[in-house]
Amino acid sequence: MGKANVNMICDIAELSSLFEKSSSLDDFLQSAVSVVAYHMQAAVCSIYIYDDKERMLTLRATQGLSPFAVGKVQLRLGQGLTGLALKELRAIREGRGSQSPRFQPVKGINEERYEAFLAVPIRRGLTRVGVLTVQDTQPDYFDEKDEQALKAIAAQLATVIENANLLLTLRRQDEPAKKTDTRAAPKMIKGRPASGGVAQGRTTVLISGHGGSFQLPDGFPQNLTVHDFDRALQQTEQQLKDLQRRADEELSDVAQLIFSAHLLILADDEFSGEIRRRIEAGAPPAEALVTLVNTYIEIFSTSPNLRLQEKVHDLKDLGHRMLENLAGGDRESGDYSGQIIVADMLLPSDILKLSTENAEGFIVQGGVTSHNAIICRSLQKPMVMIDPQQLELLCQSCDLLMDGDQGAIFIQPTEEVLKEYAEYRSAAAELEAAPPVKTETYTADGTRVQLFANINLLSDLKMALSFRAEGIGLYRSEFPFIIRNAFPSEEEQYQVYSRIVETMGGREVTFRTLDIGGDKVLSYQNEIEEANPFLGLRAIRFSLLHKDIFSEQLRAFLRAGVNGNTRIMFPLISSLDEFIEARDVVHDCMKELEARGVPYSRDTKIGIMVELPSAVELIEDLAHEADFMSIGTNDLIQYMLAVDRTNEMVSKLYLSHHPAILRAIERVALVANSHRKDVSICGDIAMDPKMIPFLLGAGITKLSLPPRRVYEIQRAIEQVSMEKAVYTARRMLACSRISEVESLL
Ligand code: PEP
Ligand code: MG
Numbered sequence: 001m002g003k004a005n006v007n008m009i010c011d012i013a014e015l016s017s018l019f020e021k022s023s024s025l026d027d028f029l030q031s032a033v034s035v036v037a038y039h040m041q042a043a044v045c046s047i048y049i050y051d052d053k054e055r056m057l058t059l060r061a062t063q064g065l066s067p068f069a070v071g072k073v074q075l076r077l078g079q080g081l082t083g084l085a086l087k088e089l090r091a092i093r094e095g096r097g098s099q100s101p102r103f104q105p106v107k108g109i110n111e112e113r114y115e116a117f118l119a120v121p122i123r124r125g126l127t128r129v130g131v132l133t134v135q136d137t138q139p140d141y142f143d144e145k146d147e148q149a150l151k152a153i154a155a156q157l158a159t160v161i162e163n164a165n166l167l168l169t170l171r172r173q174d175e176p177a178k179k180t181d182t183r184a185a186p187k188m189i190k191g192r193p194a195s196g197g198v199a200q201g202r203t204t205v206l207i208s209g210h211g212g213s214f215q216l217p218d219g220f221p222q223n224l225t226v227h228d229f230d231r232a233l234q235q236t237e238q239q240l241k242d243l244q245r246r247a248d249e250e251l252s253d254v255a256q257l258i259f260s261a262h263l264l265i266l267a268d269d270e271f272s273g274e275i276r277r278r279i280e281a282g283a284p285p286a287e288a289l290v291t292l293v294n295t296y297i298e299i300f301s302t303s304p305n306l307r308l309q310e311k312v313h314d315l316k317d318l319g320h321r322m323l324e325n326l327a328g329g330d331r332e333s334g335d336y337s338g339q340i341i342v343a344d345m346l347l348p349s350d351i352l353k354l355s356t357e358n359a360e361g362f363i364v365q366g367g368v369t370s371h372n373a374i375i376c377r378s379l380q381k382p383m384v385m386i387d388p389q390q391l392e393l394l395c396q397s398c399d400l401l402m403d404g405d406q407g408a409i410f411i412q413p414t415e416e417v418l419k420e421y422a423e424y425r426s427a428a429a430e431l432e433a434a435p436p437v438k439t440e441t442y443t444a445d446g447t448r449v450q451l452f453a454n455i456n457l458l459s460d461l462k463m464a465l466s467f468r469a470e471g472i473g474l475y476r477s478e479f480p481f482i483i484r485n486a487f488p489s490e491e492e493q494y495q496v497y498s499r500i501v502e503t504m505g506g507r508e509v510t511f512r513t514l515d516i517g518g519d520k521v522l523s524y525q526n527e528i529e530e531a532n533p534f535l536g537l538r539a540i541r542f543s544l545l546h547k548d549i550f551s552e553q554l555r556a557f558l559r560a561g562v563n564g565n566t567r568i569m570f571p572l573i574s575s576l577d578e579f580i581e582a583r584d585v586v587h588d589c590m591k592e593l594e595a596r597g598v599p600y601s602r603d604t605k606i607g608i609m610v611e612l613p614s615a616v617e618l619i620e621d622l623a624h625e626a627d628f629m630s631i632g633t634n635d636l637i638q639y640m641l642a643v644d645r646t647n648e649m650v651s652k653l654y655l656s657h658h659p660a661i662l663r664a665i666e667r668v669a670l671v672a673n674s675h676r677k678d679v680s681i682c683g684d685i686a687m688d689p690k691m692i693p694f695l696l697g698a699g700i701t702k703l704s705l706p707p708r709r710v711y712e713i714q715r716a717i718e719q720v721s722m723e724k725a726v727y728t729a730r731r732m733l734a735c736s737r738i739s740e741v742e743s744l745l
Pocket of ligand 1: 474476515611631632633634635636682683684
């Protein structure tokens with residue numbers, strides 16, 4: 001039977017009669033979705049109701065999705081296609097949801113299978129009531145007529161829902177005993193995915209500032225003495241030193257003295273000494289400790305000094321650790337094992353500390369500051385970003401399962417969800433334990449393609465080796481600068497860079513010079529605030545303005561490269577002049593090292609990142625001068641299309657397959673190849689299997705990507721012949737319209 005929109009519109013009178021028969025609003029909504037799904041012959045129909053106070057949509061009825069999702073799936077206004085339909089008060093129709101960056105299927109409720117998607121807002125004038133959605137497995141299933149029909153139903157539903165809500169409110173006043181606390185019910189929160197992976201555990205909520213004071217847990221042991229306090233103090237000190245040692249070993253590039261604040265506070269007589277004196281004067285040890293921690297929190301959080309304000313988490317962490325030791329707990333193996341950190345604000349250094357203390361994952365309020373997300377990815381910790389309203393739904397010590405790939409948070413997850421994720425995790429762990437990656441990569445017809453790794457922290461090197469990367473195509477050198485409290489010295493940098501060269505043992509390593517600015521801000525560099533940081537003092541511009549810092553880094557690179565095969569690459573080059581100026585600084589550094597008799601790598605190649613439209617225009621001239629070039633598509637897309645890569649509102653326009661981007665990539669590859677200059681891609685496009693045939697066909701046979709993606713990309717390359725790739729690239733390059741490219745993809 002085909003769809004019967006016209007009939008259905010006539011039949012929507014059914015809705016009011018359905019309401020007459022229903023015992024509750026939920027009962028009515030469930031009947032309504034069944035009727036709509038039936039008439040539209042759609043596999044799924046769902047209704048979300050909007051709570052204006054919390055600015056949150058909740059799934060209230062569904063036909064087709066897992067029934068356990070009802071009441072649990074929540075979306076913010078503007079989140080996903082459903083949230084967007086309500087935010088912008090317009091219908092949204094997607095023929096192929098899987099290709100839409102805004103489509104965020106909720107895992108665990110069977111939503112991934114549906115391609116065709118249509119959502120219409122349910123509204124009363126400008127008042128937002130909810131969203132009515134239909135979905136189907138068949139792509140492009142819904143058409144213009146369906147959209148009109150659904151709008152008509154939504155208009156009817158609005159009135160009925162409003163009336164029903166009114167009635168229910170009246171009834172509720174009559175029956176106060178029946179009222180249920182929806183906050184206590186298990187829920188699913190949909191946040192924004194920031195770092196992949198799945199974690200399960202109990203929440204530890206860390207609220208910054210004096211708003212989140214430190215409290216003594218219920219049932220804390222009484223009758224403790226000053227000896228217990230002394231023992232706890234010693235134990236705490238030992239644990240912190242052990243943690244610091246572990247951090248030094250595993251995260252030496254970024255973690256230098258990350259527990260120093262803890263240790264300093266602990267050693268301070270005004271802190272530990274004062275607690276001891278209060279105990280000796282008769283105060284119970286735990287109370288004396290909590291009081292003093294809160295006094296310090298108050299002082300730190302109200303200080304005008306930002307660095308002191310940032311220490312509030314350290315104080316709470318220290319307080320928790322001391323309390324546990326006081327109670328005789330055993331936290332030696334790591335404080336936050338089995339715990340998921342929920343916080344209103346975290347610094348990259350907090351993430352590092354808590355990860356060292358074995359925190360399982362992070363749920364943080366606010367916008368995605370990309371270095372937090374990148375740090376989490378490198379530390380292999382899942383991270384989900386949420387809004388303040390969603391933060392309130394997460395209480396202390398509640399059971400959670402978080403999915404960093406989907407941005408989903410399950411509060412008190414059901415057996416069904418736990419089982420599904422257990423399978424998913426064991427499959428992922430299996431792949432990671434022994435990735436079946438081959439040492440060399442070839443297309444189906446035997447063309448050699450090189451796969452390199454992008455790394456951010458030294459800890460990524462392990463992954464690069466285990467996924468058999470042929471070298472490091474991009475080392476983002478800014479992380480030791482971002483996380484520490486001050487610029488690392490030349491010597492410290494030299495140690496870090498040497499470790500990379502040694503670990504890669506003769507394989508090619510490309511060091512990118514500092515790329516700070518944009519969204520990667522140094523807290524200790526109090527520059528004037530920029531109105532447009534992405535168009536401001538970023539990357540090579542910062543280095544050329546601060547030649548002392550630049551030269552220190554270059555000397556450290558050159559010295560580290562002495563026994564290796566290293567290259568130096570400048571980010572965000574916009575002109576030949578800029579490249580030559582930067583290269584001159586490298587040559588000056590070489591002369592200086594030569595004069596001082598310090599060994600360094602004399603044959604270091606010097607290249608550029610192609611990330612700006614101006615660099616594409618000047619590619620012939622740059623290819624003459626530079627030894628190599630690597631296309632940074634993350635920024636190239638942002639600057640060519642004028643779309644902020646961190647702005648969710650314009651993410652639909654951020655398209656790697658835009659015809660202008662395809663032509664720019666081909667142009668750079670063509671020119672580089674004709675000059676016999678090494679050319680690669682190190683932006684995220686290199687880890688998109690769909691784009692592989694194009695990249696190969698356009699002349700790119702060297703890719704650099706996050707190590708974990710090497711296996712998938714190797715498989716994609718093996719499945720395509722060069723002949724087919726060239727044909728595909730030609731067809732894609734001939735397209736004038738984005739939609740034509742999309743239909744080819
Ligand atoms: C890029 O811009 O594509 C790139 C690899 O650099 P980053 O993501 O660090 O800006
Ligand atoms: Mg870039």
